[in-house]
Amino acid sequence: MKNSAKPDQLSAADWLDQGLKTLTESGFTALKAEPLAKAMGVSRGSFYWHFADVGAFHAALLKRWREVTTEQIIASLERSPEGEIPMNVLLRRAFGGSRLTVDVAVRTWATVDPSARAAVQAIDKRRLSYMESLFVAQGYSPAVAQARAQILYWTFLGFTLSDKSLPKPRQEEILAELIRIANAPA
Template sequence: MKLSRGDWLAHGMDVLAKEGFDALKADLLAKSLGVSRGSFYWHFKDIRAFHAALIEEWHQRATQQVIDWLEQGAEESRRLNALVQRAWTVSSRTERAVRAWATHNPEIASRIEAVDTQRIGYIADLLESAGLTPKQARARALFIASAYLGRIVLGDSRSAGLPAKELETIVELLQSGA
């Protein structure tokens, strides 16, 4: 079986979400795929290079692709609502695993900090475009990001109790100038 770099990264994301960061070792990953470690090293210099590529893959999936999706598919006035609806309905398993990994790895923690900054900045931009001042937008963006992280801690089953209409009302309140 010949695996591509993308295959390794996709498998790594699945393993991270299901088994945690301790399972992100070349020999364990190769064994679970039924291939030799040589296949792993064909695509990655070492495990650190794999980890760096994996966290970049997470960033692309969990942030950049979401922003691109919003920019292409939602009216500007509906983007924040679409973002919040998505954030409260997709599985938080991978996000939780990445954040747990960051508690043991300063490089991952640094990358997460950059992603959080990007996310908060994007949300603040959406709030400013809704008419809030930069100061209001920044404070509310930080609140939304904090609420999302709280959802991660609570887990998917507890946060599933927020109906779409209630989330929409919350977004409307946060976008209002009051």
């Protein structure tokens, strides 16, 4: 699919969005200037206008992944309507839709690339820390908050990495039970 923008109008964000799409669809080995430029219908020069080299692109791509799959979600949770329990909103968002295929792709990349592995470790730490803070804000002790956050995060990873889908009604039943468990008294 060709990008409708002229080559000189492509932004670094356009390249990064294409990179996330390519990573998800074709894997980390496709994250090179030539195939990305071809997919966007432009020359490699446009790529190098924004990124010094492929390594710089990879670093920016991992940063974009963090922004899209974690920081934007946290920011939206921080704006949750009054009366909403942010953890419940997070759980509905994480388990109520489709799995994060980009997370699977980045985690696969992390098995062979130290920079990707460091990014995955950092994002796991960020997500866990944020979940813990939500539980503490709900009145749970730090120890219980840490345990529940870890359990729910492991559950999320299992959901994300699983290749087995559930029918929507069954997925909704499981989500309701997960929310019940998350909110059970300590």
